[in-house]
Amino acid sequence: MSYERPSVKRLHAYTPGEQPQGGRIIKLNTNENPYPPAPEVLAELGNIDPHALRRYPSPMADEFRRVAARLHGVNPENIIATNGGDELLRLALTCFVEPGEAIGVTRPSYSLYPVLAAIHGASVFEVPRPDDWSLPGNFAAELNRQKVPLGLVVNPHAPSGRLSSVDELAAIANEFKGVLLIDEAYVDFVDPSLNHSTLPLLNQFDNLLILRTLSKGYSLAGLRFGYGIGHADLIAGLHKVRDSYNQDVISQALAVASLTAQQYARQSWQKVRDERARLAAALSQRGMSAPDSEANFLLVDVPGAGQAEVLYQALKQQGILVRWFDQPRLRDKLRISVGSDAENDALLQGVDQFLQAL
């Protein structure tokens, strides 16, 4: 017999991007960073004290919070360390949303949001993005009208890479009556000449929660380390509902080393931006354009009805994974992570092979 709650029985679990283990696969499907983590992170692996492993870790990730606070110009009580950004999303639902209430998102968005909502017994209220993937102007008003307690905006936007400005976000935080979570999973890849930073908004708004992760910008998707930055009251609430020791001792040590190695990280972001520009230009030359992206991926138009899926399959045959979404407005596109120069060359070659065979 089944013991699952009816809502769990109905649940469709999140489908992670394909994660083939080993082999000569070129993975441009899950927005991983093509460069390895900083040498300081790897060196830290050699410094782990065996007796630290047998003891419980710091329950609050104290040292990490100090380092992150210093980096962002806030206080440790404005920081919570989480098991990947995903845990922060779940904690925000647990802390701020009653089962039966809704979360507010733009459409399309990160496909994990509705899964987490369903697990929590919450529904999803979606406001469609305009054709240019910008933030809907009525987002806050619509969420208020629906009495939504938690709004989620991924910025730069996934899967388009479009960056919304700090002013737009400030306007939403100001108007919205619930907690606004800005999912900045990809913010490290924003061109620094844009001077984009939502951190100053923390001084103005007590309902703003910023999600960061080491998965992309710091090449540590394998480590599962994210964190939240927000008003001390929001953060205190999230601490109350997390598992009591949610981050292990090795992850805490490596996360500290990683955030500390800023110069290395910034160099990898610049390399990703350079390759992003090169890849976008090269694909555009081949008739496959993408909107301007400030993330480490491109949402590429594939001309010809049904051709995006065909190209996705053709690349897969060649050992190159990209992401195709079987969803309205996305079926004619591919989301391609920016890889290393060699990986991007291989992708372009794969695309050429496909075009020649047409």
Add this chain to the structure above:
Amino acid sequence: MSYERPSVKRLHAYTPGEQPQGGRIIKLNTNENPYPPAPEVLAELGNIDPHALRRYPSPMADEFRRVAARLHGVNPENIIATNGGDELLRLALTCFVEPGEAIGVTRPSYSLYPVLAAIHGASVFEVPRPDDWSLPGNFAAELNRQKVPLGLVVNPHAPSGRLSSVDELAAIANEFKGVLLIDEAYVDFVDPSLNHSTLPLLNQFDNLLILRTLSKGYSLAGLRFGYGIGHADLIAGLHKVRDSYNQDVISQALAVASLTAQQYARQSWQKVRDERARLAAALSQRGMSAPDSEANFLLVDVPGAGQAEVLYQALKQQGILVRWFDQPRLRDKLRISVGSDAENDALLQGVDQFLQAL
């Protein structure tokens, strides 16, 4: 203003045992293993591939599940890896318990259970243990009467260390209409001559879920690695509600190495048992008796009204941490983790000093 759900606002977060960082503290308060993890675990730290860190980990912890399945004579679909045993407890609530329903526990029990229930919006139905800390004979009947969907039994029992027999547990699994989670956090320390194993029950009952952890038996409290063993349908439900990548790539690799190093682990369990017997006898000689414990701790009677708390404070002054619970039936006792021989000697010396000062 506060954005927390009313139930979260009312919430008292779990109080972890004191975790002083560094210093010359003798920690006998959180049931950590006094011996370091196996050399193979530490060696594995040197084998971590930098490119594995930048990629997402195996979402299902495939290799770990294979190794754990082989060890326990089950299949990988009977195993779920979790971020400490605590995550398994949370997932069981999420999967099997509607907010508003209750979980069933014995009293006293692990103090995290009511905290997790409160976070989930569930209540706690408690059945008191008799004076000898055995399982209440009416446990299943009472839980059925209350229509409780999830029962939790920690065995060996915390904080007494008392082991209930497989037959007693089978009787409960048979009678109980919900999911029975047997929290075996301390089962590795059970005397092997007792031949205690609940694993054969998995062939008889589809409502049985066994919790295991590497925190105690494998000296890896710092790693946050636990797992569940149960019927494939129960495990599939738990997978649906967990965070999509809940275990990082380093933890997965170290957990595999740790379970594989069985001989080392078994030696550490025997050392803990030997010291448990020595410590129990030495404390008993000093007038402080404890019920027979099959865990890595003793629940020690401290004669004299209010003296348990006084002794707890006196030991703390000497840099020796033990656990005192400010709870009915426990205020006249201390829970003392079995340490290394040197740590246990220091504890006994601390007790002698206290007794001489009386």
